[in-house]
Amino acid sequence: MHVYTCRCLHIYVDAGGLTAQSLVSLTSGENMCLEVYAVATDNRVGDEKLAKVSGLWVKKRNKPTKGAFYFSKDGGCSCSLMAESADWNNPTWDLDPSILDGLSKAIQLLGKESAGFTFQALWIGDKAESKANISLQDLLTDIRTNKVKNKHIYVVGKVAV
Numbered sequence: 001m002h003v004y005t006c007r008c009l010h011i012y013v014d015a016g017g018l019t020a021q022s023l024v025s026l027t028s029g030e031n032m033c034l035e036v037y038a039v040a041t042d043n044r045v046g047d048e049k050l051a052k053v054s055g056l057w058v059k060k061r062n063k064p065t066k067g068a069f070y071f072s073k074d075g076g077c078s079c080s081l082m083a084e085s086a087d088w089n090n091p092t093w094d095l096d097p098s099i100l101d102g103l104s105k106a107i108q109l110l111g112k113e114s115a116g117f118t119f120q121a122l123w124i125g126d127k128a129e130s131k132a133n134i135s136l137q138d139l140l141t142d143i144r145t146n147k148v149k150n151k152h153i154y155v156v157g158k159v160a161v
Helices: 018-022 047-054 099-113 137-142
Strands: 002-006 009-013 035-040 057-061 070-072 116-123 132-133 152-157
Touching: 018 047, 035 099, 047 057, 047 070, 047 132, 099 116, 099 137, 137 152
Parallel strands: 132 152
Antiparallel strands: 002 009, 035 070, 035 116, 057 070, 116 152
């Protein structure tokens, strides 16, 4: 049996089907949470300002790297940003259309008020497979058209990587 868990969703996959017994007997699982976050090169903008402009929950954390701004709808993991049709095997994330405007507003503010930042969306534990310097406008286009790349680091502005 495989157990995929995140703070907002539990998916139990069992070749024999899902039973009450298998739910009770589960003791551990594999974290399968989406992380959508940005890391600025400076402290010119804070999480409260990003949350206010976006209407999303934004919190600055020190993992997986110091000063990461995490995005979600409800304070849980970023799985709340995904559309029902999202598939972690696809080259781009299928995000909930209702969050695209808010996320783009937060990223636009970050681009305007910081010297540079990185942005990425990937499963906890996954490693980025690609990285590219990109203009703020190109990143905003990817967000607004719901084409945020999976396992990719967007580098905007002056960032030491």
